[in-house]
Amino acid sequence: MSNELKELEDILKITFSKGLVKEVRKVEEGHFDILTTPDKAYDLMKILTEDAGIYHLSTVTAVEREKEFNVFYHIQHRIEEEFREVSINFIVTGINKDKPKTPSLLDFFVAADYYERECYDFFGIYFENHPFMQRLILPEKWPDDVRPMLKEYGWEELKEITLGIAKQISEND
C-alpha cells in the first residue's frame, strides 16, 4: 500500500476495498488524485459519498488523450469544524475511444446531471444509466456526429458548421 493511499484514508477516515483504486497521487498538501476504471467507478464513488460523507461536486471535466478518454470528477471533502476542504480529483481512466461509455454518477450528486450532459455534448462520452442524456449547450440544429471539443475538429471547420446552421435558420424564416 502506498503512502499516499494511507494518507488519504486517514483524512477521509475510511478504508478502500482491495482493487477498487488504481492509484492515488498527491498533488500538494490537501489535494489528491484518485485513479480508477469505468467498471469500478460507481462502487468507489459510493464509498466516498456514503462512508466518507463527500457531497460537493465542483465540476466534471472530460479530457481527450491519445488512446483514451478520461473523465475527471472534481470533488471536495469538507471538514466543517475547520472550514477546510480537501480537493480530490476522481479520475475515470481507460474509456474506450471508439465507443466511449462510463457509468453515470448521478445517484450521488444532483449536479452531475448537467456536468455529465456537458461532457456528452462536447465529447460524445455516453454516461450509462443517466435518465436524460441530451444536449445541454449546443444548438438544436447542431449535427449529431460533430463533437466540437475533439481534436479532429479545427476552428475553421466549426466556423463553417456554425455559419451553415445560421444560414439554414435564416432561409427557413
Add this chain to the structure above:
Amino acid sequence: MVEETFRSRFRTEVDGSDAPPGSDYHMFIGPQHPWCEEPAHFIIHLKGERVVEANIRIGFNFRGMEKAMEARTWRHNTMLIPRACGICSAVHQNIYVRVVERLAGIEDQISERARLIRMFSCEAERIHSHILWYGILAHDAGFDTLLHVSWRDREIIMDIVEDLSGNRVNPALMLPGGVKRDISKEKADRTKPKINDLIKKVEYHKKVFVEEASIRNRLEDVGVLTKDDAKKTTPNGPTGRASGLPFDVRKASPYELYDQLDWNLVYYTEGDILATTLVRLDETLESLRMCNQILDKLETAEGELLARVRPKIPAGEYFGRGEAPRGEDVHYGIANGTDKPERYKIRAPSLGNIDATLKRMDGEYIADMPVILRSYDPCFSCTNRVMIVNDTTGEKMIIGQDEFALKAIKAKKYNRPFF
C-alpha cells in the same frame, strides 16, 4: 438515491411536455427579457399564484472559449481569460496565472509584492461586484432609492480600480510570473481615505437593509434554502454560505497570501434571501478591511514585480480554484510541452448555483420571483469598448463608446459606410 423532487432543473423538453402535474399556467422568461440581462430561458410552472416548479435552459451565449484557448498560446490566453466574465475578470485571470505558474514550476519565484497587488485587484473586484448586486436586488424589490445610493457609492471603488489599473471593469493586472503595474506610495496614500469613506457608506447600506421595513419584508423568509437542500443541490460561494455551509476557497484552501491577512469568514444559517444579502454586505466590509491591510503591507513588501516565464510550458496538469464574487471558480489546465494548452477547462460559479436557486422557488409567490432569481447574482458581460473588423479588408479599429455612438450617428445621418 436522489429523490425525484431533487432532480436537476436543467432537464427541459423543447415541446413543454414535461410540465409537472397540477400546474395550470406556464410562464416563459427569456432568453431576451427586460428583467434578466443575461440570456437564459426560465420556464416557470404555476398553480394560481404559487410556483410549482421552475426550470431553465441555457446555451444562448456560448462562445466556445475552451476551444479558442487550445488554438492560442499560453501568453495570448492571459488576455482572453478575463473575458470569461464581464464583472469578475480579475479572479479568472488570477486562477489562470496560478495554474500556469504551477505548471511552469515558478511558484516560489513570485514576490510578496506581486501577490499583494493581485490580492488587492481581486478584493476590489469583489467589493464592486457585491455593491452592484445588492443595488440591483433593491431595484428588483422595488426600492430604487437604494439602487441609486449604492451605485453612487460604488463609483468610489470603480475610481480606485481605474486609478490603479487604467480600466474600470477589466483591470487585467496579472501576468504569469507576477503583475504588470505597481501600486506606488502616492497611489496607496490617496486610496486609503477613499476606502475608509466607502466602509462608512457600506455600513449605512447594511443599516438600510436591516432596519428599513419596506425592503426587509421583501427579503425575509423568502425563498428559504435549508442546509439539507443546500447539501443536495451543491451551491457554492455566498449562496451556500447563507444556508450554513461555511466554505470559502480563500479559507478552505488558501491561495496567494490570504492566510497572512486577518479576516473573518462570513456565514449565516437562515437560508433566506436576506441572509444571502447580509453575507454579501458583510463580505464587502471584510474585503474593504482586507484592502486596507494589503495597502499597509505594501509599504514594506519588496521584490521584483515580474518573474520570467518561458513560453513553452512543460507537460503537466493542475486543478486551480479561487473565490470569485459569485462563488467557487474552477479551472483545470493541461500542458503538453508546447506553447499552447492541450486542454483548458473553466467552470464559472453561476452554473453551480442555478439548481439551488430554482429549488428556492418551489411554493413561493410569483411576485417574489425577481428577487429569488436575482439572489445567485446572474452575471452578464458589460464592457465599454468595441472592436470593429472590416469584413472585406480585415482592417481593425478599437474605439470608445462615445466615439462609436458619434460615428454611428454620422454614418446614418449622411448615409455613408461606417469605415
